[in-house]
Amino acid sequence: MLEQNEQIDTNRLPRHIAIIMDGNGRWANEQGKDRLYGHFHGVESVRNIVETCAELKIGYLTLYAFSTENWDRPEEEVAGLMELLVSTIRNEVETLHKNNIRLSVIGEIEKLPKQACKELHEAFEITKNNTGLNLVMALSYSGRWELLNAVKKIAKQVQAGSVDVENINMDLLQTNLETASIPDPELMIRTGGEYRVSNFLLYQIAYSELYFTDVHWPEFRKNNLIAAIIDYQQRERRFGKTGLQVSQS
Ligand code: IPE
Numbered sequence: 501m502l503e504q505n506e507q508i509d510t511n512r513l514p515r516h517i518a519i520i521m522d523g524n525g526r527w528a529n530e531q532g533k534d535r536l537y538g539h540f541h542g543v544e545s546v547r548n549i550v551e552t553c554a555e556l557k558i559g560y561l562t563l564y565a566f567s568t569e570n571w572d573r574p575e576e577e578v579a580g581l582m583e584l585l586v587s588t589i590r591n592e593v594e595t596l597h598k599n600n601i602r603l604s605v606i607g608e609i610e611k612l613p614k615q616a617c618k619e620l621h622e623a624f625e626i627t628k629n630n631t632g633l634n635l636v637m638a639l640s641y642s643g644r645w646e647l648l649n650a651v652k653k654i655a656k657q658v659q660a661g662s663v664d665v666e667n668i669n670m671d672l673l674q675t676n677l678e679t680a681s682i683p684d685p686e687l688m689i690r691t692g693g694e695y696r697v698s699n700f701l702l703y704q705i706a707y708s709e710l711y712f713t714d715v716h717w718p719e720f721r722k723n724n725l726i727a728a729i730i731d732y733q734q735r736e737r738r739f740g741k742t743g744l745q746v747s748q749s
């Protein structure tokens with residue numbers, strides 16, 4: 501029997517994996533606990549998956565931790581999530597740094613509580629020169645918010661005279677997204693059994709391979725990630741071309 505790790509073609513790893521970490525609340529409810537218990541246990545999965553990506557030498561891991569729409573959840577759940585965010589960053593930053601991981605965020609972080617912003621900025625500063633895994637947390641993020649924001653930024657450049665309308669192209673749009681310096685994800689995973697993208701990386705997933713699993717996020721571990729990567733490696737990515745063209749290139 502091959503070790504699961506050995507079934508991966510290390511020459512064809514996705515450079516960027518994006519994950520919609522869903523199912524915390526349902527997982528907790530299934531055990532008769534409240535939703536925050538699920539979020540709390542979700543942190544263990546984050547730790548395990550970050551470690552696995554670092555070990556596999558994945559370039560970028562983007563984790564959808566809190567969406568623009570999640571602000572509309574009950575006040576105490578939002579407060580609990582924010583506290584968890586602060587304590588997790590505080591507890592994990594040293595380990596991230598030791599493992600050469602660089603932390604960054606996409607999303608409207610000014611909307612987060614002051615303390616969370618402060619912890620985040622400290623963590624960015626500590627890890628900014630690291631050269632291993634780029635861990636990107638999507639916080640107060642949504643694809644539509646990001647696109648709207650990009651439109652506003654470009655409109656200002658036109659207004660200021662630094663950009664001509666005729667010169668607005670895909671590159672300019674891309675550099676005005678939150679993910680300006682991040683390649684598009686080759687693989688997007690959603691846990692928790694739902695088949696939707698819930699406003700995540702709408703522009704960037706144009707050609708991503710999508711992988712859905714019923715496993716709830718608090719139970720998602722290295723073996724589940726490896727299964728997703730193996731599935732990804734069995735797919736033919738055609739980017740609009742024919743299978744014959746792809747196999748001959
Ligand atoms: C994902 O789990 C975590 C966040 C969205 C913050 P959920 O909290 O959405 O859990 P379910 O989907 O209700 O089970």
Ligand code: IPE
Nearest residue numbers: 520521522564565566567698
């Ligand atoms: C998506 O999960 C957002 C995050 C995982 C942070 P949701 O639970 O908010 O998505 P919906 O409401 O099921 O679409």
Ligand code: MG
Nearest residue numbers: 522523524692
């Ligand atoms: Mg959910």
